[in-house]
Amino acid sequence: MALADTFTRPTSLAPRRASETYGGMPRIDGAGMRALVEWVDEIAALTTPDRIHWVDGSRAENDALLREMVDEGKLIKLNPEWRPGSYLARSHPSDVARTEARTFIASEREEDAGPTNNWAAPEDIRATITPLFAGSMRGRTMYVVPFSMGAVGGPLSHIGVQITDSAYAVTSIGIMTRVGTDVLREIAGGAPWVRTVHSVGAPLEPGQADVAWPCNDEKYIVHFPDTLEVWSFGSGYGGNAILAKKCFALRIASVIGRDEGWLAEHMLLIRVIDPKGKRYHVAAAFPSACGKTNLAMLRPTIPGWRVETLGDDIAWLRPGPDGRMWAINPEAGFFGVAPGTGESTNVAAVETLWGNTIFTNVALRPDGDVWWEGLTDTPPAELTDWEGNPWTPASGRPAAHPNSRFTVAASQCPQIAEDWDAAEGVPLDAILFGGRRATNVPLVLEATDWTHGVFLGSNISSERTAAAEGTVGELRRDPFAMLPFCGYNMADYFGHWLKVGQALRFDRAPRIFQVNWFRKGADGRFLWPGFGDNARVIDWIVRRLDGTVDAVPSAIGRLPRTEDLNLDGIDVPREDLAELFAIDTASWLREADLTEEFYRTFDGRVPAPLWAELAALRYRLQRA
Numbered sequence: 302m303a304l305a306d307t308f309t310r311p312t313s314l315a316p317r318r319a320s321e322t323y324g325g326m327p328r329i330d331g332a333g334m335r336a337l338v339e340w341v342d343e344i345a346a347l348t349t350p351d352r353i354h355w356v357d358g359s360r361a362e363n364d365a366l367l368r369e370m371v372d373e374g375k376l377i378k379l380n381p382e383w384r385p386g387s388y389l390a391r392s393h394p395s396d397v398a399r400t401e402a403r404t405f406i407a408s409e410r411e412e413d414a415g416p417t418n419n420w421a422a423p424e425d426i427r428a429t430i431t432p433l434f435a436g437s438m439r440g441r442t443m444y445v446v447p448f449s450m451g452a453v454g455g456p457l458s459h460i461g462v463q464i465t466d467s468a469y470a471v472t473s474i475g476i477m478t479r480v481g482t483d484v485l486r487e488i489a490g491g492a493p494w495v496r497t498v499h500s501v502g503a504p505l506e507p508g509q510a511d512v513a514w515p516c517n518d519e520k521y522i523v524h525f526p527d528t529l530e531v532w533s534f535g536s537g538y539g540g541n542a543i544l545a546k547k548c549f550a551l552r553i554a555s556v557i558g559r560d561e562g563w564l565a566e567h568m569l570l571i572r573v574i575d576p577k578g579k580r581y582h583v584a585a586a587f588p589s590a591c592g593k594t595n596l597a598m599l600r601p602t603i604p605g606w607r608v609e610t611l612g613d614d615i616a617w618l619r620p621g622p623d624g625r626m627w628a629i630n631p632e633a634g635f636f637g638v639a640p641g642t643g644e645s646t647n648v649a650a651v652e653t654l655w656g657n658t659i660f661t662n663v664a665l666r667p668d669g670d671v672w673w674e675g676l677t678d679t680p681p682a683e684l685t686d687w688e689g690n691p692w693t694p695a696s697g698r699p700a701a702h703p704n705s706r707f708t709v710a711a712s713q714c715p716q717i718a719e720d721w722d723a724a725e726g727v728p729l730d731a732i733l734f735g736g737r738r739a740t741n742v743p744l745v746l747e748a749t750d751w752t753h754g755v756f757l758g759s760n761i762s763s764e765r766t767a768a769a770e771g772t773v774g775e776l777r778r779d780p781f782a783m784l785p786f787c788g789y790n791m792a793d794y795f796g797h798w799l800k801v802g803q804a805l806r807f808d809r810a811p812r813i814f815q816v817n818w819f820r821k822g823a824d825g826r827f828l829w830p831g832f833g834d835n836a837r838v839i840d841w842i843v844r845r846l847d848g849t850v851d852a853v854p855s856a857i858g859r860l861p862r863t864e865d866l867n868l869d870g871i872d873v874p875r876e877d878l879a880e881l882f883a884i885d886t887a888s889w890l891r892e893a894d895l896t897e898e899f900y901r902t903f904d905g906r907v908p909a910p911l912w913a914e915l916a917a918l919r920y921r922l923q924r925a
């Protein structure tokens with residue numbers, strides 16, 4: 302079936318009313334549905350697409366979209382012998398990552414966005430972007446994509462609709478969320494939904510040929526938290542284009558969570574099963590490209606332990622009536638970093654990618670399969686790099702872009718939990734905070750209580766990665782790994798964490814830990830083997846939860862006794878182990894100064910209990 306058969310082509314170029322002019326619109330009645338159609342009409346009148354396509358999420362529709370993109374040169378079909386149902390997209394070299402400098406929170410009041418966000422007055426930014434969207438879909442199809450984050454109708458779920466002129470975005474959203482007509486039934490029945498509008502900003506004049514990756518030099522990713530809207534212009538890449546992900550499930554959802562008493566977090570979610578079969582649920586917040594997908598798919602190197610994957614990037618956390626913290630992964634797929642994903646590091650991810658995967662900006666092998674740095678130890682002798690140029694190992698540049706990614710259904714992960722999409726979620730036992738720190742931060746430490754844990758989360762800092770524009774390697778503060786994703790004032794968000802903690806029963810609240818897989822020796826090498834061996838840290842954490850192992854108090858938190866870490870079968874030199882847990886008082890006092898400096902940027906909004914934690918930290922350090 303050709304895509305053209307799935308909707309009615311218009312007779313005129315400028316559609317008047319979506320509801321009148323086009324087929325493909327499901328006949329579902331209800332006040333909510335009428336409001337949706339009105340909105341679609343409004344956006345169509347503004348963006349003047351040639352066609353409107355209501356996405357039903359079916360297999361046939363998806364196949365047709367993929368085939369059309371191959372025909373248009375927007376996707377390369379990979380060799381089905383190696384990678385069935387899989388495609389390679391090459392983005393424009395200027396559109397390869399989230400653009401934080403172009404991302405705005407347009408709350409009514411500037412102080413509600415806070416100093417860590419780019420704020421714009423809603424009327425001002427509307428006045429700026431509306432002319433950009435005017436006619437921006439000319440010559441293109443406008444897709445209407447209803448989606449649910451979390452199981453449709455679930456108690457922790459939320460729904461939205463994305464309008465987009467990118468078929469690549471549609472197929473990606475189809476993998477990353479639950480798309481379909483059942484969402485429209487929820488909307489028709491009056492369920493609240495988030496409005497998201499996306500245009501690559503590349504209208505086509507009649508007869509003008511399209512390019513492989515349409516985008517615009519001018520980019521705007523704008524969130525209106527007060528009206529639950531997202532408007533994204535100019536980019537086709539990742540979180541800039543899959544608006545359900547960072548824009549909705551983190552920035553907008555964090556605001557909904559603030560108002561409703563729950564948390565939208567940049568966290569992976571796993572079930573750890575110990576050798577006795579006891580199950581624990583762990584969520585972990587690490588900044589972008591700092592190991593969430595890897596930990597989410599952990600294959601423990603210690604015998605008897607198992608990890609089941611529940612989510613790899615976003616978790617929604619809500620205190621339950623039982624006083625425990627319940628968590629879901631609102632997504633349905635993985636949009637994971639390709640480089641560094643290989644047989645020796647994340648075999649579960651490699652297995653997940655056996656087929657039905659959209660790769661973006663990885664290298665192409667002569668046999669029609671894909672490759673990226675770290676997939677195998679030895680690179681193939683020749684490749685086509687992510688920009689389409691010939692490449693050999695002597696080329697002296699990476700073949701895949703450092704932020705190249707795969708988009709694949711969660712259900713394909715060989716160790717996905719059977720109940721990963723259960724509507725009610727799982728009860729959390731532990732929360733981990735981490736980052737990429739070459740110095741100072743130990744392999745693992747435990748918070749003394751919830752407030753201390755929130756203090757640790759508020760102080761996460763990490764060396765920059767390629768997941769966003771900026772200088773790779775530079776240290777930046779990334780509280781709760783949410784710096785680019787918190788939709789409101791970060792100091793209020795700290796306060797919200799403290800408040801949510803009070804809704805938990807003190808003996809049932811998840812315990813909080815800080816981890817760092819990335820500490821380096823003076824010679825620049827990682828001190829900890831990482832990856833599957835991170836299970837050894839999880840093992841200690843689980844024994845702390847069970848109360849079967851003691852921890853040693855230190856100025857910065859509770860540390861393991863090194864003899865309590867299970868190091869059977871690996872060779873971590875004694876000096877490295879000491880270095881992994883070394884606390885340098887002078888550097889920690891400097892970190893405390895940086896914390897003070899950071900807290901001061903919030904004009905008195907940082908909650909007093911966190912200031913008290915800082916004072917206590919300094920006191921303990923000075924006494925040490």
Ligand code: GTP
Nearest residue numbers: 589590591592593594595638640641768818831832
């Ligand atoms: P986003 O999708 O951007 O949010 O990233 P993520 O947090 O899911 O990061 P991911 O798991 O994809 O890891 C990114 C990079 O970190 C890859 O290059 C990995 O190889 C590397 N990495 C992950 N875990 C470890 C570890 O335990 N040790 C070391 N040294 N590197 C790791």
Ligand code: SPV
Nearest residue numbers: 399539540546547589768
């Ligand atoms: C991240 O940068 O944290 C990602 C990729 O997970 S994106 O969806 O592009 O934000």
Ligand code: MN
Nearest residue numbers: 567589590614
């Ligand atoms: Mn992420």
